[in-house]
Amino acid sequence: MAAATMTVIDPVAALAELAPVGADPVRGGWSRHLLDDADRGMRAWFVRTAESLGLAVETDANANQWATWAPAGATGKALATGSHLDSVPGGGPLDGPLGVVSALAAVSRLMAEGHAPARPIRVANFAEEEGARFGVPCLGSQLLAGELDTGRVRDLADASGATYADVMTAAGYDPGAIGRDEPRLRGIAAYVELHIEQGRQLEPLGTPVGLATSILAHGRWRLTVTGRGDHAGATELDSRRDPMVVAAEVVLAARDRAVAADPATRSRATVGKQRIVPGGSNAIASQVTLWLDARAEHDVDVRALVDAILTDAANAAAAEGCDVEVAEESFSTRVAFDAALTDAMDDALGGVPRIPTGAGHDAGILSAHLPAAMIFVRNPDGVSHSPHEGASDEDIRAGADALTTVLRALT
Ligand code: GLV
Ligand code: MN
Ligand code: MN
Numbered sequence: 001m002a003a004a005t006m007t008v009i010d011p012v013a014a015l016a017e018l019a020p021v022g023a024d025p026v027r028g029g030w031s032r033h034l035l036d037d038a039d040r041g042m043r044a045w046f047v048r049t050a051e052s053l054g055l056a057v058e059t060d061a062n063a064n065q066w067a068t069w070a071p072a073g074a075t076g077k078a079l080a081t082g083s084h085l086d087s088v089p090g091g092g093p094l095d096g097p098l099g100v101v102s103a104l105a106a107v108s109r110l111m112a113e114g115h116a117p118a119r120p121i122r123v124a125n126f127a128e129e130e131g132a133r134f135g136v137p138c139l140g141s142q143l144l145a146g147e148l149d150t151g152r153v154r155d156l157a158d159a160s161g162a163t164y165a166d167v168m169t170a171a172g173y174d175p176g177a178i179g180r181d182e183p184r185l186r187g188i189a190a191y192v193e194l195h196i197e198q199g200r201q202l203e204p205l206g207t208p209v210g211l212a213t214s215i216l217a218h219g220r221w222r223l224t225v226t227g228r229g230d231h232a233g234a235t236e237l238d239s240r241r242d243p244m245v246v247a248a249e250v251v252l253a254a255r256d257r258a259v260a261a262d263p264a265t266r267s268r269a270t271v272g273k274q275r276i277v278p279g280g281s282n283a284i285a286s287q288v289t290l291w292l293d294a295r296a297e298h299d300v301d302v303r304a305l306v307d308a309i310l311t312d313a314a315n316a317a318a319a320e321g322c323d324v325e326v327a328e329e330s331f332s333t334r335v336a337f338d339a340a341l342t343d344a345m346d347d348a349l350g351g352v353p354r355i356p357t358g359a360g361h362d363a364g365i366l367s368a369h370l371p372a373a374m375i376f377v378r379n380p381d382g383v384s385h386s387p388h389e390g391a392s393d394e395d396i397r398a399g400a401d402a403l404t405t406v407l408r409a410l411t
Contacts, residue, residue: 007052008112009105011098011400012393018045018097027090029387033133033158034086035063035171042085046100046125053108055123060184061177062143063127063168069107070120077189079117079411081106081403082124084140084362088132092389094196098377098396100125102194106404110411117411119189126362133158133167135220135291135329141362145369146180153178159275190341190371190410193363194403196391200382201355208398210353211342212374215364216266217302218295219331223250223313227322229278229286241321243288246313247274253312254292257305265301268358269294269309291329295358299333335364338371345373348409349402359384375402 022038024031032038043065050057050067057067068078083099103123110117127140134156142148154165154175165175202210227243254269261267274290292309296302310326317324346352355376363372377399383389391399 006112007108009049009053009101009108011101011105011396014049014101014105015093015097015396018042018101019093021045022087024090029090029092030087031089031091031132032085032087033089034128034139035167036133039086042097043125046085049104050123053104053111055107060144060181061174062140062179062181063171063173064140064144065125066184067104067123068120069111069117069122071116074117074120074411076119077187078120078122079407080122080124080188080191081193081407082126083193083195084126084129086128086130086132088130088385090387091130091385092196092383092387094389094391095198095384096129098196098391098399099194102396102400102403105400106407109400109404110408115408115411119411121407121411122188124191124362129362131220131330134164135222137220137330137332137360138362138365141365143178144181144185145365147365150179185369188366188370190338190373191363191366192341192345192373192375192403192406192410193361194375194377194399195361196384196389197355197376197379197382198357198359198384200379202353202376202378203380203382205353207353208378208395209349209402210355210376211346211349212337212357212363212376213342213354214337214356215332215335215360216295216297216356216358217299217332217334218293218358218360219302219306220329221292221294221306221310222327222329223290223292224325224327225250225288225290225313225317225322226324227284227286227320230284232282232284235284240284242284243320243322244276244285246316246320246322246324247288247290249316250290250292250309250313253309253316254294257308257312258294261296261301261305265296265298265305266358267294267296267301267305269305297334302331332360332364335367337363337367337373341371341373344410345375345406348405352402375399375406
């Protein structure tokens with residue numbers, strides 16, 4: 001490996017470098033989806049920056065990127081850290097990139113101060129964490145961990161109809177090689193992910209960083225409602241079979257059922273995406289596809305919430321003379337992060353708040369396979385998955401400081 005340089009990465013400057021990549025002129029914010037131009041730009045930045053530090057960069061069969069610092073004396077399994085560089089459509093600047101940038105910044109600082117890690121430190125950029133292109137969140141980490149049926153993944157199609165297999169092949173990957181990566185997984189002792197806080201729990205506590213306790217159980221369901229396309233002016237109201245009416249009822253059922261659930265279940269349900277066919281302003285739609293995101297404290301709470309919403313959907317469809325088909329696109333079980341690892345990080349940080357989250361993360365996927373934990377950085381407004389997501393420069397640097405402290409203590 002090339003000798004370590006004394007370059008120290010400033011996370012705020014690194015995020016500024018990334019700001020032009022994937023800026024979305026239509027939706028605002030940033031749109032960076034698996035292996036599109038923006039995602040490739042982010043990936044190229046990862047390689048360039050990691051190599052500038054002398055790290056050994058690899059891309060695995062599942063399109064995850066890894067950059068390893070293994071100086072003399074660093075032996076055994078690696079401590080992994082990082083996050084993702086893809087985004088939701090029109091997302092914020094920090095969800096994902098903050099963790100990758102902070103990981104590279106932390107490694108650069110440890111190098112510059114002459115830290116001699118006892119084990120390698122490996123920085124990860126996980127592919128398609130948001131599932132924005134192919135519908136399955138944490139796609140790269142789930143494939144790595146062997147959590148997905150690889151045949152089904154190869155057939156997943158994006159909005160243009162291109163399959164995952166097509167997109168991977170065009171980018172030079174072998175879609176036949178995706179799936180559980182035993183040696184890579186076994187080469188990681190633990191994973192620590194730094195992430196922008198999604199929600200507003202740290203602000204009232206007056207502290208820039210916290211540690212994660214748990215992630216809500218969550219999943220995505222695709223509902224395809226089929227009715228009869230017709231003329232918006234000529235069709236009598238009593239003879240319509242309008243899937244938009246059903247879709248509207250599903251949107252309201254999602255809210256109503258989540259509100260009606262026991263508050264202890266922390267239930268929430270959202271329809272954030274729909275596709276209308278044919279989509280003419282003077283035409284009754286023939287088909288509407290909508291995506292339900294449902295989350296709650298425990299798996300059974302999510303199942304109960306979704307069952308209730310789907311019953312409402314079936315009733316609304318019957319009343320309107322429409323059909324509804326349902327497909328579960330993903331389900332992620334509740335996560336409790338590793339207590340011993342989190343305690344060790346807390347000791348290193350001198351005691352910080354611990355908070356739960358409703359957002360999914362690669363750390364949550366990996367937690368079923370190895371010790372995993374997370375650091376959150378204060379988000380003053382709590383907003384995320386939106387261009388309005390933010391953190392102060394001071395807090396961004398405090399987050400990178402905290403990750404540096406943790407990596408120093410754990411290696
Ligand atoms: C990912 O950020 C998710 O929680 O959907
Ligand atoms: Mn996200
Ligand atoms: Mn994220």
